[in-house]
Amino acid sequence: MTPRQTRHRDRVDAARPRGIPEATVARLPVYLRALHALQDRGVATVSSEELAAAAGVNSAKLRKDLSHLGSYGTRGVGYEVEYLVYQISRELGLTQDWVVAIIGLGNLGRALAGYGGFASRGFRVAGLLDADERIVGQEISGLSVQHIDRLEDVIGEHGVSIAVIATPAGAAQGVCDRVVAAGVTSVLNFAPVVLSVPEWVDVRKVDLSIELQILAFHEQRKAGGPDGASGLNGRPRGLNGSPPEPVQYVEAAE
């Protein structure tokens, strides 16, 4: 464990080794979800093996990930569910509330506004904004949609720190520039464009069609060998529930 200095930030407090790997950060929410499910079932303690299975990763990875937060397990026993929930939540910053605004209330924006997973994780949707006069004024999930002209006001009044952009592609960069100018430093972008932002702003993007394209790539491989030609929408042949081939690939599904 080389406590080599970290890339971000300077003031590392005496507390824990700051500098959790990005790949680990991306998995913590998954562990958290699995832990919440265990909590709901009344489970008090869990081993790395069990939790890993519930989260869909392997146990060595899980242990390494958790070790970046500290030593929260007990050898020979496992992890106390409640305690681990708290530690991960704290690390992710979910013990405080985050104020979110959603810009663009087409189908996707509506879906996001009503998404239960936000509220339950400490995200509070405080503003809905759109440019379309027919949408402005509508009530969606208990909030009235405001005109995009009010963007800066809404951000300032509610202390919005995360903006969710669900506008058409053409409008996204302009909206992004405005939210950044108004002080927002985290953006979740659903529009299919690459946003450019100042270096101190974080952007994450979700692109539905990209995910499908990645699936198509793998699907294509399964279907025909190197000699394309398989046709038939990439489906090998078995229409009813049998694996494409009895081929035994290495390393089973653990």
Next chain:
Amino acid sequence: MTPRQTRHRDRVDAARPRGIPEATVARLPVYLRALHALQDRGVATVSSEELAAAAGVNSAKLRKDLSHLGSYGTRGVGYEVEYLVYQISRELGLTQDWVVAIIGLGNLGRALAGYGGFASRGFRVAGLLDADERIVGQEISGLSVQHIDRLEDVIGEHGVSIAVIATPAGAAQGVCDRVVAAGVTSVLNFAPVVLSVPEWVDVRKVDLSIELQILAFHEQRKAGGPDGASGLNGRPRGLNGSPPEPVQYVEAAE
């Protein structure tokens, strides 16, 4: 290790068109989108530097990625846009049509059904299914929603090869088992659960709240140091368009 697919491991091949790194595959759709935008602007030729900027990556990475597909550029000149579009499309399997079914037509499913990015990339939505009697029969984006009982029929009749699951969490695994039994080998999952599938099935998941949580983590870091107390929703102080600190962070959004 759910979405795992092995495929290589025996038969080590030379530098064939086969064996494209997963990270590269995930970026090809981004390049493709940037190329389409260039095409629309009538650009015929592009350098790795320009295309990289449009796609939001650095040029060395772009060139390395493209080199996995073959040598499609001209030294001293760049890449011919149209030709590159074709090559990437072919590699991703987008020169054929993929038949998709969407299961679950709540807000999110509706958004997906109407998403333009699907049709434009060769994905044809051929079936919409839901369990809720109030939703069955509704027309959404030109298709009539069918009862989930018809799932296997729809998959068989239309040759569905990709299933998009947008059901509540509790229903997702059951639906997944059924689509897999019916022969689907690629699943795009929007439900917040880890699906378990046979090894020959690919799953990709999109979890909106996970993305927000990752943002929260970074936002928290920016806001206050280790000494909590910063309050104010993580927003540093500048309310109007000035960077939080004159600090020079490393690594921007690349």
Next chain:
DNA sequence: GTTTGTGAATCCATTCACAGCG
């Protein structure tokens, strides 16, 4: 006995830097 936490080994991805080609 069981299970964690972690060095060491391995694998994968990114970046560098330049040879080679137009």
Next chain:
DNA sequence: CGCTGTGAATGGATTCACAAAC
């Protein structure tokens, strides 16, 4: 010249495997 394509170097992330802790 300018720009691609790619070996070599670097840096992360994953996995292995086991000693330490309960």
